[in-house]
Amino acid sequence: MLPRPARFRQVPPLIRLVSRASTPGRTLIPQCQTYSTETSAERPLKIAIIGSGPSGFYTASRILNSIPADSPNGQNVQVHMYERLPTPYGLVRYGVAPDHPEVKNCQHKFDELSSDARFKFFGNVLISSQPSSSQTISTPSSALSPYTYPHSVRISFDEVLPYYSTLILTYGASLSNPLSSVPGSSSSSKPLGNVIPALGLVSWYNSHPAFCGLPVNLRGVEEVSVVGQGNVALDVARILLKPIDQLSKTDLSEEVLQTLSESSVRKVRVVGRRGPGQVAFTTKEFREMLSIPDLEYRGVSGELMQQAKDLVGNERMKKRLLGLMEKSVKNDSGRKSFALEFLRSPKAFLPSTGGGIDTGAVGEVEWNVNQLLSSSPTTTPSPTPPDSQVQAVPTGNTVMARPTGETVTRRADMVIESVGYRSEPLTGEEGGWNLPFDEKRGRVKNVDGRVVDEEGVVVPGIYAAGWAARGPVGVIASTMHDAYALSDLLMDDHYATKASQSQSQTTAGPLNPTPENGVPEALVKAQKNGGIVVDLEGWAKIDQAERDRARIMGKGKEREKFRKVEDMLAVLG
Numbered sequence: 001m002l003p004r005p006a007r008f009r010q011v012p013p014l015i016r017l018v019s020r021a022s023t024p025g026r027t028l029i030p031q032c033q034t035y036s037t038e039t040s041a042e043r044p045l046k047i048a049i050i051g052s053g054p055s056g057f058y059t060a061s062r063i064l065n066s067i068p069a070d071s072p073n074g075q076n077v078q079v080h081m082y083e084r085l086p087t088p089y090g091l092v093r094y095g096v097a098p099d100h101p102e103v104k105n106c107q108h109k110f111d112e113l114s115s116d117a118r119f120k121f122f123g124n125v126l127i128s129s130q131p132s133s134s135q136t137i138s139t140p141s142s143a144l145s146p147y148t149y150p151h152s153v154r155i156s157f158d159e160v161l162p163y164y165s166t167l168i169l170t171y172g173a174s175l176s177n178p179l180s181s182v183p184g185s186s187s188s189s190k191p192l193g194n195v196i197p198a199l200g201l202v203s204w205y206n207s208h209p210a211f212c213g214l215p216v217n218l219r220g221v222e223e224v225s226v227v228g229q230g231n232v233a234l235d236v237a238r239i240l241l242k243p244i245d246q247l248s249k250t251d252l253s254e255e256v257l258q259t260l261s262e263s264s265v266r267k268v269r270v271v272g273r274r275g276p277g278q279v280a281f282t283t284k285e286f287r288e289m290l291s292i293p294d295l296e297y298r299g300v301s302g303e304l305m306q307q308a309k310d311l312v313g314n315e316r317m318k319k320r321l322l323g324l325m326e327k328s329v330k331n332d333s334g335r336k337s338f339a340l341e342f343l344r345s346p347k348a349f350l351p352s353t354g355g356g357i358d359t360g361a362v363g364e365v366e367w368n369v370n371q372l373l374s375s376s377p378t379t380t381p382s383p384t385p386p387d388s389q390v391q392a393v394p395t396g397n398t399v400m401a402r403p404t405g406e407t408v409t410r411r412a413d414m415v416i417e418s419v420g421y422r423s424e425p426l427t428g429e430e431g432g433w434n435l436p437f438d439e440k441r442g443r444v445k446n447v448d449g450r451v452v453d454e455e456g457v458v459v460p461g462i463y464a465a466g467w468a469a470r471g472p473v474g475v476i477a478s479t480m481h482d483a484y485a486l487s488d489l490l491m492d493d494h495y496a497t498k499a500s501q502s503q504s505q506t507t508a509g510p511l512n513p514t515p516e517n518g519v520p521e522a523l524v525k526a527q528k529n530g531g532i533v534v535d536l537e538g539w540a541k542i543d544q545a546e547r548d549r550a551r552i553m554g555k556g557k558e559r560e561k562f563r564k565v566e567d568m569l570a571v572l573g
């Protein structure tokens with residue numbers, strides 16, 4: 001049990017709620033200029049959480065554990081979690097690599113929630129800024145997968161908000177950062193075949209329903225370039241290079257295993273715009289890469305490595321990683337190889353001129369050759385957009401890459417764009433509910449998790465956590481810390497006295513001091529009209545059905561994932 005800070009037990013006299021609109025025509029929350037006279041013990045904490053990834057379930061767990069059901073406030077707390085897929089866990093199910101099953105153990109935290117009667121899961125429910133009657137359907141994924149969650153029950157924020165005192169946005173980052181300025185990229189006006197954002201490939205191999213139809217064909221694909229040098233880039237390289245028998249017992253679906261078994265991939269280059277000292281992947285992931293059997297890696301040596309060592313100085317972790325990157329790994333067959341390449345930014349993805357790959361597919365990459373510039377912290381230039389790969393880009397520690405004007409061209413039968421994720425802006429029609437969104441950073445506008453409007457004013461009772469709040473940085477452990485910190489802050493805000501609120505400009509009261517009872521009317525109506533909402537029992541059935549499928553196959557897999565929402569819903573009867 002997590003300790004409850006004493007300050008939550010204070011009893012506030014009055015809380016005044018203020019609804020703030022950011023810009024004309026944009027209503028942030030429904031009008032609720034209300035005065036509340038209840039004590040904190042009576043004030044309901046009724047929370048809607050949007051998204052069931054780690055930030056969602058760690059937030060729910062922290063709050064419910066902090067206010068036990070048998071404590072004075074316990075019966076005034078309810079948590080409703082909405083998820084647009086029938087399945088919970090977010091990127092734990094659809095992002096984390098299939099050969100990292102130990103990372104997925106955090107799902108137990110979610111399972112613990114199911115024993116608390118105050119927690120409810122509403123799967124297959126997409127919360128949108130568009131009115132549910134609207135014909136305008138936003139395309140949450142991308143041009144690559146114009147999937148609109150056709151089987152989900154859609155309800156709007158306007159229909160949800162009156163039912164809750166508190167809204168927590170934990171809907172992650174489900175779009176790719178574009179490389180639109182690079183001709184031939186997946187986000188350019190003329191995308192080439194086999195140029196795929198990492199998000200697409202990862203979601204495809206993890207059986208995300210929005211990407212299960214992605215046309216991935218690895219026959220004839222011999223050389224792959226991955227743009228970007230983070231852990232996701234290494235995940236992709238590893239899945240493409242690992243022997244199929246090392247993947248066959250993971251939760252990769254049979255369809256994906258079939259495609260991987262037909263692969264001709266023999267070389268993967270993981271390419272970064274800066275030097276070895278600026279890679280974003282971790283030692284653990286890199287070590288794992290080197291342990292793939294029968295894989296050649298030629299190391300990084302010479303001037304580039306010396307420069308990297310000089311730049312990282314005495315940073316212990318970086319030094320250890322550089323030490324590993326320096327060593328080469330030989331193998332006798334030499335059939336497959338992995339290379340790290342540095343000081344390259346993609347200038348253009350060029351079409352294949354034949355050689356067995358489909359017409360219209362990528363065949364080469366023209367790379368800008370960069371040089372590293374080290375500047376003093378005071379002269380760090382302002383950040384450039386994510387697709388400005390060809391410009392001077394500041395690094396975290398004032399090391400920048402700048403094009404020299406020289407270019408090189410290398411073969412690539414497939415390109416994976418691994419340059420980060422961003423959240424969807426949730427904006428509605430004129431007059432509807434618009435989520436304050438930071439376009440530049442690609443995340444919900446917030447200060448320490450409190451959502452703020454365009455002027456930086458706190459929107460009462462609305463919070464964000466995880467990747468939707470911080471952007472696509474951090475692993476599950478840091479997402480958990482973030483969710484815990486947000487939960488504590490939220491409870492502070494909710495149970496704070498008026499006196500303590502007035503001491504701080506940044507704290508805010510609830511969204512609604514007396515939220516409507518039960519679940520949103522629109523949800524009930526949608527179910528009456530045939531919409532399927534997946535509760536915890538429904539999820540347990542889907543989970544069991546996936547395990548049964550694997551058992552029947554008899555291949556020793558834990559589960560055979562459903563790749564389509566219709567197949568998931570079919571098991572509910």
Ligand SMILES: Cc1cc2nc3c(=O)[nH]c(=O)nc-3n(C[C@H](O)[C@H](O)[C@H](O)COP(=O)(O)OP(=O)(O)OC[C@H]3O[C@@H](n4cnc5c(N)ncnc54)[C@H](O)[C@@H]3O)c2cc1C
Nearest residue numbers: 051053054055083084090091095127171172466467475476
């Ligand atoms: C490819 C990849 C591999 C990774 N591997 C690891 C690893 O090995 N180890 C590790 O510690 N971390 C790993 N991470 C990081 C980890 O997955 C994240 O830190 C974590 O998942 C972020 O959690 P989140 O809850 O913020 O977002 P998410 O996990 O993305 O969850 C968001 C949820 O919100 C739902 N949603 C979105 N929009 C709506 C809506 N409008 N209505 C209802 N629901 C909605 C989504 O369907 C999703 O279920 C990896 C990340 C990626 C991308």
